[in-house]
Structures are given as C-alpha cells and as structure tokens.
Amino acid sequence: MVSASSHRGVGLALNGLRGALSKEIAFVRDKIINILSFSEHLLDVSEEDIVDTNIAYIINKVEKIHENLQKLIKNYNTCRIMTSGAVVVLCGPPNSGKSTLFNALIGSDRAIVNKEPGTTRDLLDALIIIDGVPITLVDTAGLRDPANDVEGAGIQKARDYMKMADLVCTINDITKINVSTEMIDNNLLKETGAVNIYNKIDLIKGGILDKRSGYFKGGLITSALTGL
Ligand SMILES: Nc1nc2c(ncn2[C@@H]2O[C@H](COP(=O)(O)OP(=O)(O)O)[C@@H](O)[C@H]2O)c(=O)[nH]1
Ligand SMILES: [Mg+2]
The missing domain is CATH 3.40.50.300 (P-loop containing nucleotide triphosphate hydrolases)
Structure with missing residues (x-):
C-alpha cells in the first residue's frame, strides 16, 4: 500500500483493503453467531450438560473472537487513514x-x-x-x-x-x-x-x-x- 505512488495505485490498493476488511468482518460475525447458538443450546438442555469442557470451549472461542476484533480495529484505522487521510x-x-x-x-x-x-x-x-x-x-x-x-x-x-x-x-x-x-x-x-x-x-x-x-x-x- 505504502509503495503505491499514484492516485490510481492508492485507489486499487484501497479497494483490496476494503474487500479484505469486509470479509474479515463477516468471518468474525459468523464465529460470534456460532458460539452464541452453542451457548443457547447448552442453556436449553439440562444443567448436567454444562460441563467444564463446554465452558473451556466457549472461553477459548470468545478469546479468539476478541483477538480477531482487536485485529479488525487496527485494520479499520489503517483503512480510515487510507480513505480520509x-x-x-x-x-x-x-x-x-x-x-x-x-x-x-x-x-x-x-x-x-x-x-x-x-x-x-x-x-x-x-x-x-x-x-x-x-x-x-x-x-x-x-x-x-x-x-x-x-x-x-x-x-x-x-x-x-x-x-x-x-x-x-x-x-x-x-x-x-x-x-x-x-x-x-x-x-x-x-x-x-x-x-x-x-x-x-x-x-x-x-x-x-x-x-x-x-x-x-x-x-x-x-x-x-x-x-x-
Ligand atoms: N535558518 C533557518 N531559519 C528558519 C528555518 N525554518 C524557519 N526559519 C525562520 O524562522 C522564522 C520563523 O519561521 P516560521 O515558519 O514563521 O515559524 P512558526 O512560527 O513556527 O510558523 C522565519 O524567519 C523563518 O524564515 C530553518 O530551517 N533555518
Ligand atoms: Mg507559523
């Protein structure tokens, strides 16, 4: 991106960046929906099914989502800078x-x-x-x-x-x-x-x-x- 030396180059690089960003947002959104439905399903079934392994699984997934979101925030800033300067x-x-x-x-x-x-x-x-x-x-x-x-x-x-x-x-x-x-x-x-x-x-x-x-x-x- 930084090496793009013309306005056209910047435009092309920007489009690529925006595309990658929306793909990443869709990916994290799917992950959130998955873990939410898994948790809701656990709450619907009997309490015995809420075992430590399930809780550890949920924590692990949420931590990964958190990491993905942090990355997204960083990329958003890059995208904003490239768009508005x-x-x-x-x-x-x-x-x-x-x-x-x-x-x-x-x-x-x-x-x-x-x-x-x-x-x-x-x-x-x-x-x-x-x-x-x-x-x-x-x-x-x-x-x-x-x-x-x-x-x-x-x-x-x-x-x-x-x-x-x-x-x-x-x-x-x-x-x-x-x-x-x-x-x-x-x-x-x-x-x-x-x-x-x-x-x-x-x-x-x-x-x-x-x-x-x-x-x-x-x-x-x-x-x-x-x-x-
Ligand atoms: N010798 C020298 N004088 C400078 C330099 N940069 C600015 N000046 C002079 O310092 C004075 C103030 O500069 P200016 O750009 O108005 O400063 P500002 O108040 O920070 O905006 C002017 O007389 C400039 O010509 C420099 O790199 N070398
Ligand atoms: Mg001045």
Whole structure:
C-alpha cells in the first residue's frame, strides 16, 4: 500500500483493503453467531450438560473472537487513514519553523512565514500524498502564553487538533532546544503518536550539536529553510 505512488495505485490498493476488511468482518460475525447458538443450546438442555469442557470451549472461542476484533480495529484505522487521510499536526513553540516546514512539504507558500513570533493564528491545512498515503497536514499557532484573545483562540484550536491527530509533529528550534518541548502538555499526546523534529540545523555549526545533546530528546533533525 505504502509503495503505491499514484492516485490510481492508492485507489486499487484501497479497494483490496476494503474487500479484505469486509470479509474479515463477516468471518468474525459468523464465529460470534456460532458460539452464541452453542451457548443457547447448552442453556436449553439440562444443567448436567454444562460441563467444564463446554465452558473451556466457549472461553477459548470468545478469546479468539476478541483477538480477531482487536485485529479488525487496527485494520479499520489503517483503512480510515487510507480513505480520509492521516491528520498530521505541526505544533510547537512560536518561531520554530512550523509554517516554513508546512510550505516546504506542500510545495507552495500557503502559510505566512515571519520572524515575528505569533504570526500563525488560525489553522491552515493541505492535503498531500507521501508514499501513496493521503495526509492532511495542519499548520498551527505556536504554543505560548497568548498575547491577546485572537492568539489565545488560535492556540486553543491547535490543542484541539493535537488531540484528534493521527500524528503530532513537535517542531523545535534546535538553537533553543532547552526551552521548546516543555511547552507541550503531555496529556494532550497520551493517545497520539508524536515525533520531535529539531529544525534550523543550518544554524548549527559543526560540533555544537554535541554540546547540546543533554537537551536532545531524540527525533528528526532538519532545516525547513534549506532542505537539509
Ligand atoms: N535558518 C533557518 N531559519 C528558519 C528555518 N525554518 C524557519 N526559519 C525562520 O524562522 C522564522 C520563523 O519561521 P516560521 O515558519 O514563521 O515559524 P512558526 O512560527 O513556527 O510558523 C522565519 O524567519 C523563518 O524564515 C530553518 O530551517 N533555518
Ligand atoms: Mg507559523
């Protein structure tokens, strides 16, 4: 699926995925009906027939159904992501380069980039396809104590989107690495995949990064400006 490089490829792969999913649902549904009728039959006959082996049989079958359902939930998520796109939210402190990265990834200057912190206030989104996977990329207002109500509303929207994202990318300015990720409320990311991105590597001259490694929490290093 991930290797499908064109829209047509994605469509074909999706159809296959949907077909496999509905087959699996029908299979589990049959299993549930079978074990239900077996249990009802046992209840209809005399109590002596409800022996340990029958109970063990039912428990075993129910456990297998549970496993199948867990698998289905996982596949459903994959299918949903392939159909409507994974929501990937770029968040982080002001001025770390979220809008620059957003523009670089969508290949157009949609978001205003400025050295003035607090430039991005509303959400901006764009649909892109990376390796055949549709992605709704969302640029957000920088997380900080807001300077006014409008910025506060933008930050609240950013937090709401972080909660519903499939993946949150925290963009940090690598030259201010010690103050950045602390702005993110970890409770927001409890259920969401998150990745740290350290931006503006072009500003770091050789060797200096090592000295800062105490702050480096692992993640990807990039320069949204130069494409490094
Ligand atoms: N040197 C350098 N500057 C960057 C990079 N990414 C963004 N900037 C600059 O940082 C400032 C803030 O960028 P912006 O994308 O508006 O940050 P945002 O507030 O996180 O959206 C602008 O002056 C950008 O040109 C980068 O990778 N390297
Ligand atoms: Mg911005």
